[in-house]
């Protein structure tokens with residue numbers, strides 16, 4: 001005896017009950033969703049409370065102005081009672097420059113600072129290739145920080161010059177981001193010159209080597225083909241770099257002397273050293289890693305064998321061993337009388353080290369690509385390098401971003417290992433020197449916390465950028 | 479053929495010539511003594527049981543697979559290990575795959591313009607105009623700025639066809655273009671292919687869509703165990719198969 005039923009009015013939606021809303025719902029779902037979860041929540045809260053109760057007073061009692069550790073302690077004792085502990089940040093206040101610059105001469109500090117700012121200008125078109133707004137914001141912020149930090153270091157006219165330069169670059173980064181790629185191309189040479197100083201003509205002639213390469217290629221390739229052109233161009237450039245370039249630089253320098261005071265490599269230290277090694281190794285190891293990954297997949301026996309041996313050898317040897325090699329063995333093998341710079345040697349070995357790891361990460365990315373992508377590229381008539389550059393690598397690198405960035409972060413932190421070959425790294429080198437000072441003898445946590453904080457900022461920055469990049473490149477819409 | 483459009487004329491110019499071709503995968507003899515001639519304007523359907531070597535055969539025509547014996551001449555160019563010839567043939571032979579193989583990191587428009595710009599050195603603007611022309615032809619111009627992952631299977635396959643057409647190929651190869659599609663999308667892809675056939679494109683299609691074969695093919699080739707077992711014009715082939723294996727195969731796919 002069922003009756004036909006038709007609903008006349010459609011019911012309006014109602015708000016969910018309290019237990020399904022806001023804070024209560026969130027806590028129920030995330031913190032107390034079962035008895036095990038509830039117990040864990042309580043335990044975690046207790047642990048956080050315990051740790052905070054240990055650290056917070058120490059951090060809050062921190063002293064920023066004092067001449068020595070003893071003075072710090074007495075200030076804390078008078079303010080918070082004789083038993084109170086407290087951080088003595090005064091050591092950072094007094095010696096921060098050594099953590100940053102090592103023994104780099106104070107009158108030349110403006111050079112690494114300017115160099116560091118230009119690094120971001122050079123990175124802007126690479127990092128934000130399709131987003132001029134973000135690129136301009138980054139260059140603008142860097143410019144402001146640069147000018148503020150140079151204020152106490154350089155005369156007014158130099159400051160005005162810097163402001164003009166950075167304003168120009170900021171403007172350029174917004175209107176024509178890709179033009180900044182020129183800054184990126186010149187940056188390696190400019191950077192070496194700014195950091196080490198010496199005659200400007202050395203780096204200029206090094207750049208001219210690439211001009212020689214292109215010139216020889218242009219002349220040769222129409223007649224003898226692309227491969228011969230490339231090979232001879234490379235040989236010509238090497239001859240230029242090894243012999244002619246330095247002669248030419250010396251000649252020009254004697255006519256038009258222009259340069260900065262030379263700074264020896266052993267004055268480099270602290271984060272300046274970590275960034276020099278980190279940035280150069282990171283930027284060179286990525287292309288080498290790509291080539292090694294491709295070499296490992298090559299059909300050509302010799303290339304494949306060489307790549308595999310190199311990768312496996314490097315991965316089988318600890319970084320420390322390679323660094324000792326850099327400092328000792330290379331000196332034996334190289335012809336006597338040369339003074340191959342220690343920092344340069346370390347950069348080369350750290351680069352090769354991380355290139356091998358990158359190669360394996362990128363190989364993973366290559367393996368993740370379906371075979372159909374190669375076939376489609378082939379079927380359309382793209383040649384090997386076109387297919388790699390336009391189809392395969394963009395996708396393989398996208399998959400490899402988290403792994404590659406992990407390698408980079410690891411590399412950056414591993415730069416502290418250079419203390420084992422006598423370079424002044426920020427973690428062990430500089431802290432040891434600071435703690436050897438009578439005034440700060442016995443200080444322990446504060447320098448390490450400071451160094452850790454800077455490392456954290458750099459590494460966290462890289463990690464966030466990689467997440468931004470992954471999001472931006474996500475086009476598969478799965 | 480009675481229902482052939484007037485343009486669907488077969489010329490007496492040879493497009494593809496395969497003579498005494500053999501191929502092995504290791505010790506497995508996958509293609510055996512293949513002889514076949516395709517005239518310009520011909521539309522050939524290749525069918526046969528799974529694993530019979532259909533894909534391998536058409537992939538040999540643009541050298542995605544290498545043959546070990548015999549001769550393959552495409553558009554007057556013999557396929558040897560000479561890379562120049564291979565690139566020349568590949569830019570004149572379009573291929574459509576079962577799984578579309580669009581480039582997922584590029585937009586539809588970029589997928590279509592990539593090869594013309596880099597292989598044919600066409601200016602970007604011109605390449606984009608061509609791309610839009612072919613996208614309208616496959617009836618999805620409005621999707622130009624989306625990524626492949628945002629399109630349905632049928633739309634992706636039509637993009638893949640348009641991508642090949644942008645290279646202005648003289649021959650088109652299709653390897654089971656509708657096998658990965660849901661039933662309601664098969665028709666839109668077949669319609670595109672039929673239209674292409676009516677414009678006189680030389681086509682080699684591996685497919686089991688017998689309706690398509692009857693509508694546009696002027697020859698059906700049946701393969702089994704790496705050999706061409708039987709070939710005939712569609713009406714004869716379906717109504718009056720000669721070989722026992724063909725009869726068995728037809729009874730299986732036609733379901734009676």
Ligand SMILES: Nc1ncnc2c1ncn2[C@@H]1O[C@H](COP(=O)(O)OP(=O)(O)O)[C@@H](O)[C@H]1O
Nearest residue numbers: 503506508526527528529530531532533534535
């Ligand atoms: N790369 C390969 N290596 C070895 N055997 C293969 C390879 N590709 C295909 N085969 C074999 O060759 C035969 C023919 O394959 P295929 O041409 O794909 O057949 P069809 O397309 O007709 O289904 C199958 O038995 C398959 O297992």
Ligand SMILES: [Mg+2]
Nearest residue numbers: 532533534654
């Ligand atoms: Mg197949």
